[in-house]
Amino acid sequence: MRSWLMKSEPGDCSIDDLAAMPGQTVAWYGVRNYQARNFMRDQMKVGDQVFFYHSNCAEPGIVGLAEVSRLAYPDHTQFDPNNKYFDPKATLQTPRWFNVDVKLVRKTRLASIKELRTYPALERMRVLQTGNRLSITPVDPREWEFILGIL
DNA sequence: GCCAACGTTGGC
DNA sequence: GCCAACGTTGGC
Numbered sequence: 001m002r003s004w005l006m007k008s009e010p011g012d013c014s015i016d017d018l019a020a021m022p023g024q025t026v027a028w029y030g031v032r033n034y035q036a037r038n039f040m041r042d043q044m045k046v047g048d049q050v051f052f053y054h055s056n057c058a059e060p061g062i063v064g065l066a067e068v069s070r071l072a073y074p075d076h077t078q079f080d081p082n083n084k085y086f087d088p089k090a091t092l093q094t095p096r097w098f099n100v101d102v103k104l105v106r107k108t109r110l111a112s113i114k115e116l117r118t119y120p121a122l123e124r125m126r127v128l129q130t131g132n133r134l135s136i137t138p139v140d141p142r143e144w145e146f147i148l149g150i151l
Numbered sequence: 152g153c154c155a156a157c158g159t160t161g162g163c
Numbered sequence: 164g165c166c167a168a169c170g171t172t173g174g175c
Contacts, residue, residue: 007172007173009173033158034158035158055172055173055174056172056173056174057173060173060174060175113174114174130155130156130174131155131156131157132156132157132172132173133156133157133158133171133172133173134157135172
């Protein structure tokens with residue numbers, strides 16, 4: 001089992017939005033970055049652990065634990081011309097974008113990016129590197145355990 | 152709102 | 164296949 005960090009803009013889907021979803025589950029559609037897509041399509045398994053992270057907001061940071069609840073399948077928004085994630089180069093036969101489903105495990109306190117940066121144990125964590133823009137990053141097992149310990 | 156960092160696009 | 168221009172991300 002692997003561990004991941006997945007960013008979501010709270011204005012788009014916050015941890016409370018996730019908690020209010022049927023089954024507390026959300027389809028992680030809209031990823032349009034190949035590296036992030038490949039993580040979902042090629043590596044994520046049902047049961048993988050996820051830190052749910054709020055990005056591009058007043059208080060960015062980890063706000064909950066989640067898990068992968070469905071293997072990657074074609075992202076339906078790529079086929080819809082009226083959707084902002086529409087991709088004219090994608091077809092039903094050759095979809096370009098995939099997403100997993102993510103299910104809430106539990107909300108946590110906010111572990112802000114500012115706080116996370118204070119821990120030497122996390123100084124190599126992907127999401128804390130300057131210039132990192134990947135919305136999905138693998139989390140080292142030691143980093144996962146460390147963060148669980150401070151939540 | 153600023154802007155640094157990064158990914159993508161497209162002309163050559 | 165290079166690389167400049169452009170668009171986006173996301174912390175601050």
